[in-house]
Amino acid sequence: MERNRSDSPFSLVVVSQSRTIDAEFRTLIPALSKDERAQLEASVLAEGCRDALVVWQGILLDGHNRYEICTAHSLPFETVEIDLPDREAAITWIINNQLGRRNLTPEQASYLRGKRYIQIVKGTAQVLGNSCLNSDDNGQQSTAKLVGAEYKVSERIARAVALSPVAWHTL
Numbered sequence: 517m518e519r520n521r522s523d524s525p526f527s528l529v530v531v532s533q534s535r536t537i538d539a540e541f542r543t544l545i546p547a548l549s550k551d552e553r554a555q556l557e558a559s560v561l562a563e564g565c566r567d568a569l570v571v572w573q574g575i576l577l578d579g580h581n582r583y584e585i586c587t588a589h590s591l592p593f594e595t596v597e598i599d600l601p602d603r604e605a606a607i608t609w610i611i612n613n614q615l616g617r618r619n620l621t622p623e624q625a626s627y628l629r630g631k632r633y634i635q636i637v638k639g640t641a642q643v644l645g646n647s648c649l650n651s652d653d654n655g656q657q658s659t660a661k662l663v664g665a666e667y668k669v670s671e672r673i674a675r676a677v678a679l680s681p682v683a684w685h686t687l
Contacts, residue, residue: 535583535595536575544610544631545580546624553581560585565593570613572598572606578613607635615667633663633674 548556565586569579576583577598586593600606611628614620620628636659664674 535569535571537580537583538575541575541577541606541610542580544607544628545578545614546620546627548581548619552619556581557585560591561589565591568594568596570598571595572600572609575606577606577610604635608632611635629663629667629669629674632666633659636662 560582565582567579567582569583570577579593579595582593585591598609600609611632615625615628660671660674663669664671667674
């Protein structure tokens with residue numbers, strides 16, 4: 517069943533049991549606590565999978581936990597295909613989607629902001645339409661301003677959290 521909404525990047529709803537899990541995308545999704553996972557599983561078992569899983573080119577972007585629960589219990593679910601230009605845009609979508617959730621710890625939110633900062637510095641993220649920032653001498657300052665404005669934090673905090681993904685992976 518197609519959805520024609522010109523104001524949305526979502527275009528298609530498909531019922532399917534087979535989805536691709538991308539390891540890098542999965543690492544951007546903070547793990548649920550045991551209690552959160554148990555609550556989600558109880559809810560899905562009692563009410564079904566109420567929210568559609570979001571996919572891009574058949575790759576799961578949102579709904580990893582619901583997907584695991586549904587497939588483990590052979591429950592049906594819907595997927596919504598999102599139209600994004602490339603992999604970097606998909607990563608940005610995941611980060612922004614996760615940052616919009618209420619269950620992130622401050623550390624998880626900092627980690628995701630740091631991932632976004634590094635993505636911009638590397639010049640691989642599309643920002644402000646189709647323009648990209650490069651990591652030249654002024655890149656860090658302009659990137660910090662951009663990330664700070666994007667996530668409503670100070671430029672100083674934006675620069676500080678840029679170290680978060682690096683530090684996070686060394687723990």
